[in-house]
Amino acid sequence: MAEIKSAIELAMEKTKDLVVGGEERRTIATREAESKVKAVVRRYLGDMTSQEDAAREFDEIDADRRLKGSVLVETLVEEFDVKKSPERLLALFGLTGIDLEGSLRNEFATLQGQFQEEMARKEKTIRGKISDSLAFLGITGTGIEPNLAAWDEWTEGAEEAGSIFKQRIQEWKEKVRASSSRL
Template identity: 30%
Template sequence: MAEIKSTLDLIMERTKGLTMTEEEKKALNSRELGGKVKGWVQKCIDGTLDLARLKEEIQQEKAKEPELRPALLKELLDRVDPDGNSERVFQMMESILHRDTAPLRELIGGYRTELSEKERELAAKAISDLSQQGISGSAVVPNLDRDPLWIKVREQLKDRSIQKIRSAVAR
């Protein structure tokens, strides 16, 4: 009777002559490294991995992976959120990559100051517009989160801030 082949046997038989090019190997290695770094950073942010243990993991991998530090920096920069709390990300940059985060903190502070100023300007304009329509009083509070202009301004300021952060680190 004929032998019944497993799915794995069939796959191995069909792919036995195929090999990966150097570019494909590099791309696969880069994706694997990116996934590993992303996992480490997420665990550290979640608090399931402390900075000391993360340093140990990186020391073990650093010899095998020359692109580890740039991949880690890229992942950390992707996690910097001008609107959120990036303190843990900054701690990782300082502790593991030995990067000074003061310029990044200043950029975020500048973004938040500019955002507050724009918010006050648009709120004052909205109150003025409502008052011209006969709506006024101490209880009138404009809802800027529904204002398309405010949403656009906020997105533009945030995008510009993120670009500044990335270019500041690239130097």
């Protein structure tokens, strides 16, 4: 009598002699390390874990220290945004061994300060324009505080300021990458 085999048994029979080569193994290990490092960073940035726990999780990842460091640098650089408060992100650079206490940190502080000054100037200008628009519509008074986020002028102004600093931030990110490659 013929034996009925399941699809799983058939697949197992056909693949029993297949093995994963050394190069494929390294590729798989690299991808696993990347996903684990990115998960640690996401949990940390999402306030789901403390810096100490993130450091412990990072150390527990079973991969080469240089690989983990390079993946961490790439992830941190990708996540970096001058518009957000990056203190938590900068704290993770300590896990990579990159010293951001020196010129890179000073350059970042300068960039962030200039960006915040530019945004404050834009906010003042745009608030004035919005107040003028509201006054033209007959809406005036000391209690009138425009909701900037609801106005297209604010969105355009924020995008303009972001584009001004985009190139400078990109240059800073490249310096961080270069600094990490020397480790």
